[in-house]
Amino acid sequence: MAQVQSEISRRRVQSRFGSLAEWSDWLNAHASPARPDDTPVLADQTGRPRRAGREELMALVEHQRARYAADSAGARRRGE
Amino acid sequence: MSDPDAPPLDGAAMLAALERHDVAFVAVGQLAAQWQGAEHVTRDFDICPAWHAENLDRVASVLRELGARLKVPDGPVAGVEVPIDGAFLRRLEVSTWRTDAGDLDVLMGIPRDNEWNLARYERLRDRAVLVGIGGVTVMAAALDDIIRSKEVADRPPDREALPELRRLRDRTIDRDAGL
Numbered sequence: 001m002a003q004v005q006s007e008i009s010r011r012r013v014q015s016r017f018g019s020l021a022e023w024s025d026w027l028n029a030h031a032s033p034a035r036p037d038d039t040p041v042l043a044d045q046t047g048r049p050r051r052a053g054r055e056e057l058m059a060l061v062e063h064q065r066a067r068y069a070a071d072s073a074g075a076r077r078r079g080e
Numbered sequence: 081m082s083d084p085d086a087p088p089l090d091g092a093a094m095l096a097a098l099e100r101h102d103v104a105f106v107a108v109g110q111l112a113a114q115w116q117g118a119e120h121v122t123r124d125f126d127i128c129p130a131w132h133a134e135n136l137d138r139v140a141s142v143l144r145e146l147g148a149r150l151k152v153p154d155g156p157v158a159g160v161e162v163p164i165d166g167a168f169l170r171r172l173e174v175s176t177w178r179t180d181a182g183d184l185d186v187l188m189g190i191p192r193d194n195e196w197n198l199a200r201y202e203r204l205r206d207r208a209v210l211v212g213i214g215g216v217t218v219m220a221a222a223l224d225d226i227i228r229s230k231e232v233a234d235r236p237p238d239r240e241a242l243p244e245l246r247r248l249r250d251r252t253i254d255r256d257a258g259l
Contacts (some may be wrong), residue, residue, distance in 0.1 A: 012211075013115065013209050013210070013220075017214065020095060020096075020215075020216065021092050022214070024090055025175065038124065038172055040176050042152070042171065042173065044173075047196050049196065051171075054154050054155060057155075060168075061160055061225055064168050065187050077109065
């Protein structure tokens with residue numbers, strides 16, 4: 001009931017666009033492209049976070065690739 | 081500063097994928113503001129999902145379905161391929177993805193004070209606005225939360241966006257008060 005009540009009291013807005021396609025078309029005609037410095041931020045930082053550097057991110061990517069390869073090899077050995 | 085290589089945003093495909101995988105999220109950033117009347121928008125979709133394992137696995141499924149590649153500084157324009165799962169998303173407070181449907185950013189939260197404490201999904205959801213768009217209903221962060229995050233971030237594009245957002249918020253307050 002609490003969930004229903006909160007939904008009832010929540011502010012609602014109806015977009016002026018009649019469809020998602022219309023909205024997308026408007027966006028691509030009017031929007032600025034995303035900032036090129038919008039790149040990932042590593043977790044577990046305090047205070048204002050620092051955008052991760054290329055080397056840090058590639059180390060994370062390589063670790064994930066190795067983990068995924070090991071998991072896949074283990075699954076194949078188990079016949080999954 | 082804009083990214084000339086950013087692809088067009090297919091909002092329909094993105095929202096459809098999020099709904100199909102039952103992702104719990106609140107839309108944040110300029111698109112959430114645009115749904116509430118802002119004219120100034122950027123062509124990337126920012127979401128703040130519920131930050132627990134099951135939901136992040138769902139976000140990962142969406143990203144895989146959309147062919148997402150991780151944006152890396154000085155990296156390839158198309159992004160870097162990486163096996164995506166919820167565990168990988170947890171290692172990034174903000175992950176920025178180039179997908180077949182446009183740029184999608186996944187955020188653990190948005191800043192809510194000068195100590196950079198984050199407003200996460202639960203806090204944003206409790207204050208969010210329900211937006212009806214093309215037969216879909218999406219939760220968008222309240223203008224107050226978007227404004228506060230931009231005040232804290234205080235980057236040039238944030239400062240540019242703030243006057244319009246404050247006018248929208250004040251107009252909403254006046255309207256709700258019957259003024």
